Amino acid sequence: MIKKLQDRMDELDRSNLLRQKWIAQSQTGTHQLIASADHASANNHILFCSNDYLGLASHPDIHDALKKGVDLWGAGSGASHLISGHMEPHEQLEIMLGELFAHLIPDNRCLTFSTGYMANLAVMTALGDSNCEILSDELNHASLIDGIRLSKSKVSIYKHRDYENLEALLKKNNSDMRLIVTDGVFSMDGDQADLSVLSDLADKYDAWIVVDDAHGYGVLGDKGLGSLENESRLCERIILIGTLGKAAGLSGAFVIAHQTIIKFIFQTARSYIYTTAALPAISFALLASLKLMHGNEGRRRRTQLRSLEGYLRDGLSSLAAKQPDSKFRITESSSPIQGVIVGDAQRAMNLSLGLHNLGFRVPGIRPPTVPVGTSRIRLTLSADHTAKDIDCLMDGLTILIKNMS
Ligand SMILES: Cc1ncc(COP(=O)(O)O)c(C=O)c1O
Incomplete structure (x- = not known):
């Protein structure tokens, strides 16, 4: 070997x-x-290679919050979220993120993860199965691709940002559940998905859109809410993934969607259930980071x-x-x-x-x-x-x- x-x-x-x-x-x-x-x-x-887009990884307020978080909440979380690892800072972070996106994703809930990779695995494996049709941009991030593969869904790959190609594929299938999966900002090219066009298609073909906005969150939009913020038209069928190790300067990720979707991911996603919760101090420091990131x-x-x-x-x-x-x-x-x-x-x-x-x-x-x-x-x-x-x-x-x- x-x-x-x-x-x-x-x-x-x-x-x-x-x-x-x-x-x-x-x-x-x-x-x-x-x-x-x-x-x-x-x-x-x-x-010229870090994803610390706003320079917050070296911000003194965040360093202080991280230290205070350790003093208050200790080092490790000790267990997975559903055993005893879900602590007050994790909960506060989920509430804060849900509220930030309330006007863009109504009736939402938020779930946090220790990395974006795990969040993407969770979304794709919880929602996808052999009855689900996934339509995925050919340049999506590896973690979405791995989640899609693990989900055992039927998969069609559409040409990069070619929404006519996507529509042709949507016309061809009539699965009960269809997920259009895209990066918000594509990680290797830096271009963006057109969420207005995707919203039209989602409404027309009764599909949902999974947007991985790892590189848009904190960076795009006046408030830093990312790819969703400036869209002229946005459907309500959006499942948003954002990461917290890039513009937010720490680590972790979140998923925000209609509350029933989040409750289902919470109940079923193996990469949420079977892993130790992130350090509570990180969630505590993220509360400080989000205040900076979404403010002046x-x-x-x-x-x-x-x-x-x-x-x-x-x-x-x-x-x-x-x-x-x-x-x-x-x-x-x-x-x-x-x-x-x-x-x-x-x-x-x-x-x-x-x-x-x-x-x-x-x-x-x-x-x-x-x-x-x-x-x-x-x-x-x-x-x-x-x-x-x-x-x-x-x-x-x-x-x-x-x-x-
Ligand atoms: C588009 C995209 N999604 C997800 C991830 C994974 O996020 P994390 O580093 O938090 O695991 C990355 C890169 O790290 C990424 O570029």
């Missing part, structure tokens, strides 16, 4: 698909100390983020326009996630390593995370970045791309 596993990893290595971890030796932020590959030294890098401080940070996004995209667009190489293009993003597609895995990894050597952390993204031929570097911005950080990155990229074969 050991030899077979080694052979498989050697094959991944030959295809430039072997993964590597980098050890951070300081807190996350726009700059981070990262150990060299041989661990002999550490260098300061400008980070969050608004100020979102405005700053939007202006940095425009600045980065302008720079990348003019760089792309100068490239004769049609394999080099930037993704059609409208979020702080920006992909720069370069073609094959080796080119993406060379670019990522070149940037690393110049002092930038920008991961290369390869299949199976993205489709073959669309390997890329993936840049993410934080409200704490400066225009100067972006200028330095653009200088580095310009040199590397010029020399790229």
Whole structure:
């Protein structure tokens, strides 16, 4: 067995698909100390890969709340939610999130999880079964895909954001239960699902929409409520998943939907029932984070983020326009996630390593995370970045791309 596993990893290595971890030796932020590959030294890098979009992971109010949460509620929760692990901060967090979304998802309840991965498994496995038809965007996140596979539902994959293709698939089936499943903001391209169009389709074909808004929640909308906030038309058949380890700066996730759906997930989802509840101190600190995120401080940070996004995209667009190489293009993003597609895995990894050597952390993204031929570097911005950080990155990229074969 050991030899077979080694052979498989050697094959991944030959295809430039072997993964590597980098050890951070300081807190996350726009700059981070990262150990060299041989661990002999550490260098300061400008980070363009964290999902801490608002910079809240380093906010002192949240640090203080986390410490106070430990003082009040101890370290671990000690048990799963349905045994004795569900504590007052977990309950308060669910109430607060439910109220924030009450005008968008009426008659709702909220359920929290320790990660977005578990939340997605819970939703898909609780609601899906062999009588259910799931219609899933081809670029949905891996955790949705895994949940769908585990659910044993009938599955149709529609082309990315191609809602005519989706409608053709909806016309073809007449299952009792239909779920349209989509990321709100797509994690590797940074583009957005059109929830108005999906709402029309859901109403017309008696379907429900599952929206994983891991990258939209806290980032989009004046209040930071994410993809749902600015939609001109939104149906009531929405099951929303949001994560709390990205813009909210801590960890965890939530699901908000009509109360009967949430009660059913609570009763049946194995990734809710059979796991230890998250640290209560995290829920306690999340209450502080949500107050910042949905108030003026969050608004100020979102405005700053939007202006940095425009600045980065302008720079990348003019760089792309100068490239004769049609394999080099930037993704059609409208979020702080920006992909720069370069073609094959080796080119993406060379670019990522070149940037690393110049002092930038920008991961290369390869299949199976993205489709073959669309390997890329993936840049993410934080409200704490400066225009100067972006200028330095653009200088580095310009040199590397010029020399790229
Ligand atoms: C779109 C999307 N959904 C879900 C997740 C999983 O969330 P978590 O990291 O909290 O497990 C991620 C990434 O982490 C993601 O990008």
